[in-house]
Amino acid sequence: MEDFIAYHGLQGRRPKDFSFGCRKSHPEGIHLGTLPQARMRAGSGTVLKVLVRASALSQHRPVPRVKDRDDSWRNxxxxxxxxxxxxxxxxxxHEGIPGERVMAMTALSKYKILTMPDRQFRKVAPEAEDSWIVLDPDLVRIIGPERKRR
Incomplete structure (x- = not known):
């Protein structure tokens, strides 16, 4: 798998010496996504541009898929x-889906949204995109903050 760029949304300002540190400092993994997802997550905070060194993965390909959760990712x-x-x-x-689409989905229960198969969810929200969870902090390098939209 080739290296790729992803984004991480921080709510609030980026601390001066921020790093992803070690696995213990991120028990729910390092969540990365598209630029719209990170912007939505960060709100008025900071969006970091991150290099994911996927070429350094030792795991088998393809990258394992998991289901999005509404609670803790820790387990x-x-x-x-x-x-x-x-x-x-x-x-x-959750992140990256336009507000109009979210409003259109209000007829669906939160349970149904979280439990329906990905293929079915893509029909309900075609704007939904993949995100990643990095379990090994050595695979990521912060390139810098993403420039603010004008």
Missing amino acids: VVKRRAALGQQLLTYLNR
Whole structure:
């Protein structure tokens, strides 16, 4: 798999010496996504541009897919890390979906949105895109803050 650029949204200002540190400092993994997803997550905070060194993965290809969650990722990350997995991907059912689409989905229960298969969710929200969870901080390098939209 080739290296790629992804984005991380920080709510609030980026601390001066911010880094992704070690696995213990991110028990729910390092969540990365598209620029629209990170902007939505950050709000008025900081969006970081991140290089994911996917070429350094030791795990088998393709990257394992998991289901988006509405609660803690801690157990999923712990279990997958114990299996030696370093990177996961999932269809993001929260960030990056335009407000109009979210309003159109209000007729669906939160439970249904989270439990329907990805293929079905893509029909309901075609704007939904994949996000990644990095389990090994050595795979990421912060390139810098993303420039603010004008």
